Amino acid sequence: MTIKTITKNIKASIQNSLEQFDINLSKEALNLSPPKQESFGDLSSNIALILAKQIKRNPLEIAEKVCQDLINSNIDYIDDITVTPPGFINFLIDKKFYQDNLKLIIKNGVEFGKDLSVKKRTANVEFVSANPTGPLTVGHGRNAVIGDTVSNILEWHGYDVTKEYYYNDAGKQMRTLGKSVEARYYELLDKPFEFPEDGYQGDYIIEIAKSIINHYGKELEKEDKKFLSYAEKIIFKQIKNSLNSLRIQFDTFANEKSFYESGAIKKLLLDLEEKKLIYEKENATWYKATAVGASQDKVYIKSSGEPTYRLPDTAYHRDKVDRKFDLIVDIFGADHTDTYPDVLSALNALDINTEHIKILIYQFVTLIKNGEKVKMSTRRADFITLDHLIDELGLDIVRYFFIMRSMNTHLDFDLNLAKDQSDKNPVFYLQYAFARICNVIRHGENQGFEFSEEFDSSLLNEVSEIKLLKLMANFPVMMKTTLKTLEPQTVANYLQDLASSFHKFYGNCKVITEDKKLSHARLGLIHGSKIILSTGLTLLGISTPEKM
RNA sequence: GCGCCCGUAGCUCAGUAGGAUCAGAGCGUAUGCCUCCGGAGCAUAAGGUCACAGGUUCGAAUCCUGUCGGGCGCACCA
Numbered sequence: 001m002t003i004k005t006i007t008k009n010i011k012a013s014i015q016n017s018l019e020q021f022d023i024n025l026s027k028e029a030l031n032l033s034p035p036k037q038e039s040f041g042d043l044s045s046n047i048a049l050i051l052a053k054q055i056k057r058n059p060l061e062i063a064e065k066v067c068q069d070l071i072n073s074n075i076d077y078i079d080d081i082t083v084t085p086p087g088f089i090n091f092l093i094d095k096k097f098y099q100d101n102l103k104l105i106i107k108n109g110v111e112f113g114k115d116l117s118v119k120k121r122t123a124n125v126e127f128v129s130a131n132p133t134g135p136l137t138v139g140h141g142r143n144a145v146i147g148d149t150v151s152n153i154l155e156w157h158g159y160d161v162t163k164e165y166y167y168n169d170a171g172k173q174m175r176t177l178g179k180s181v182e183a184r185y186y187e188l189l190d191k192p193f194e195f196p197e198d199g200y201q202g203d204y205i206i207e208i209a210k211s212i213i214n215h216y217g218k219e220l221e222k223e224d225k226k227f228l229s230y231a232e233k234i235i236f237k238q239i240k241n242s243l244n245s246l247r248i249q250f251d252t253f254a255n256e257k258s259f260y261e262s263g264a265i266k267k268l269l270l271d272l273e274e275k276k277l278i279y280e281k282e283n284a285t286w287y288k289a290t291a292v293g294a295s296q297d298k299v300y301i302k303s304s305g306e307p308t309y310r311l312p313d314t315a316y317h318r319d320k321v322d323r324k325f326d327l328i329v330d331i332f333g334a335d336h337t338d339t340y341p342d343v344l345s346a347l348n349a350l351d352i353n354t355e356h357i358k359i360l361i362y363q364f365v366t367l368i369k370n371g372e373k374v375k376m377s378t379r380r381a382d383f384i385t386l387d388h389l390i391d392e393l394g395l396d397i398v399r400y401f402f403i404m405r406s407m408n409t410h411l412d413f414d415l416n417l418a419k420d421q422s423d424k425n426p427v428f429y430l431q432y433a434f435a436r437i438c439n440v441i442r443h444g445e446n447q448g449f450e451f452s453e454e455f456d457s458s459l460l461n462e463v464s465e466i467k468l469l470k471l472m473a474n475f476p477v478m479m480k481t482t483l484k485t486l487e488p489q490t491v492a493n494y495l496q497d498l499a500s501s502f503h504k505f506y507g508n509c510k511v512i513t514e515d516k517k518l519s520h521a522r523l524g525l526i527h528g529s530k531i532i533l534s535t536g537l538t539l540l541g542i543s544t545p546e547k548m
Numbered sequence: 549g550c551g552c553c554c555g556u557a558g559c560u561c562a563g564u565a566g567g568a569u570c571a572g573a574g575c576g577u578a579u580g581c582c583u584c585c586g587g588a589g590c591a592u593a594a595g596g597u598c599a600c601a602g603g604u605u606c607g608a609a610u611c612c613u614g615u616c617g618g619g620c621g622c623a624c625c626a
Contacts, residue, residue, distance in 0.1 A: 033564080034564085037568070037570085040568075046566095046567065046568095049606070049607085084568070085568080086567095086606060087606085088567080131626070168626065171625085172625065172626075198625090282624085283624090284624055295622085296622085299623085299624045300624095302624035304624070306624085308624070309625080309626045313626095333620090334552080334553070334620045335621065336626095337551085337552050337621060338551070338552075338620095338621050338622065339621090339626090361553080363553060363554075363620075364619070366619085405560090405561065405562090406562085408553055409554060409555095409561080410553085410619060410620095412560070414560085417559095417560085424574080424575070425588085426574065428588055429574085429588075429589090432589075435586080436586065436588095436589080439586060440586090441585095442585090443586095447585085478564080481564055481565095482564095484565095485565085489562085490564070493562060493563090493564090494564095496574085500573085504590070504591095506585085506590085507589070507590040511585060512585050513585090547586095
């Protein structure tokens with residue numbers, strides 16, 4: 001028995017009762033939600049208010065009637081049903097349910113809350129996808145952590161997730177990188193050089209040039225391909241290292257070049273041409289985006305003969321659809337807001353279904369250092385790297401700070417603050433709850449209290465105990481909404497609540513006491529809390545220290 | 549100018565896809581609590597016309613319109 005089944009039972013009973021009113025209602029209309037005020041119970045229905053208008057009767061009257069039917073139908077684990085103005089029907093769940101549920105949590109462990117009845121599904125999550133032109137920045141960090149956490153959430157729900165990194169290795173950015181390295185190479189050798197106007201100015205370019213001298217000597221010709229290929233290799237290695245230090249690993253890497261080589265891009269153009277969505281103008285090849293609702297047409301191939309990013313991106317997404325994932329997720333920065341509709345519209349024009357593609361857009365990170373905004377640009381090498389951030393703060397804090405806020409609000413990341421306040425950091429609040437539990441368990445063992453599943457959970461009746469039990473029972477509900485919205489921050493908020501409830505319980509109730517039965521019951525309670533805290537923290541990629 | 553996101557306590561933000569005479573946390577401020585399983589904690593207090601103005605309805609921080617303010621896009625850059 002879970003909250004879900006209780007909800008289902010209530011809904012069914014309401015539906016039965018409603019038959020007397022001779023009305024057809026949509027499934028969504030029947031909605032049960034926890035009331036804000038605890039005194040109203042655990043679940044409440046607003047169905048009477050909704051119906052009042054339709055059948056032109058007093059909502060209170062309807063509610064009373066339905067309520068009476070519900071009481072008569074004796075729903076499992078429902079202790080009390082009441083009606084309050086203006087017409088809510090409130091359900092009080094028997095505390096026995098929460099007490100029993102604790103046993104379930106302990107029995108199922110990390111599996112608690114999973115819907116094991118759904119069949120295996122697959123998902124592709126594309127994230128980071130930074131071109132290897134320089135070290136990852138703070139902005140990429142938000143992308144990386146969101147992507148990885150979303151992947152974890154999907155995996156928890158039974159998805160087989162492919163984490164994918166896509167990069168453009170054929171475009172202008174990469175050519176500029178090659179030229180920048182080349183210029184530094186000749187500069188180091190005191191030979192004439194020309195630094196590209198929009199070249200990458202960071203010191204790391206110089207380091208790469210030095211390394212090239214060590215590896216390939218001083219005699220490289222102009223425009224040697226090694227400048228770029230070597231730089232790409234080095235930078236990619238650095239990127240992977242940065243990601244590893246956030247405990248992020250990718251399953252596959254996709255690159256632009258492969259879509260030229262496989263002919264996918266040519267095919268895409270031909271297919272779109274057949275749909276009359278391609279035309280030539282001023283020597284360039286255009287995609288007729290206006291034909292599918294966009295405000296202007298977009299260039300696919302520049303007059304220089306070089307495709308814009310849009311073309312390979314579209315071929316790439318077509319490829320992802322072809323790979324038959326049940327769900328495709330893209331994590332993009334706000335600067336991509338206007339680009340993905342073109343990709344999707346082109347696919348739709350080719351009768352390719354894109355309903356299972358979810359685009360998650362996150363707003364930018366503003367880094368604040370010494371009270372000032374740090375403006376970041378890879379090209380000008382004016383940035384704080386992700387590595388720097390991890391070194392300063394540690395990966396747990398970095399990960400947590402990146403997902404603790406809703407992704408559609410801007411994130412002010414105050415470096416000084418995050419560092420100075422590390423003592424009172426929300427991350428430590430969570431980890432401390434976990435460590436505290438471990439400590440009590442250790443203490444119990446020292447006193448001869450071995451944890452056993454055979455405890456009497458009905459002894460858990462204190463307000464703070466019931467509150468903790470309720471939150472724990474709500475974990476699966478929270479996970480379900482998270483799956484729907486794919487907003488990792490709901491998990492973080494939930495864990496804050498859970499930790500807070502635990503700390504309050506800890507302040508109120510002593511676990512290890514003279515009363516052996518009660519001590520065992522409370523050991524059960526903290527074991528359950530430990531399981532859920534651990535599951536949640538693991539989803540967020542944050543460590544669970546037994547001691548701090 | 550057009551499009552997308554945002555505006556909630558001094559600061560940083562939650563607010564579960566309209567709910568209920570308390571709009572919630574953390575930080576900061578003020579005051580309590582360790583002879584007692586870890587005080588990185590707990591309790592209490594102060595702090596708000598949910599940017600502003602209209603509208604939709606039984607009911608709005610949440611939906612619609614407009615205004616003001618901030619961010620990001622609007623390239624034959626990615």
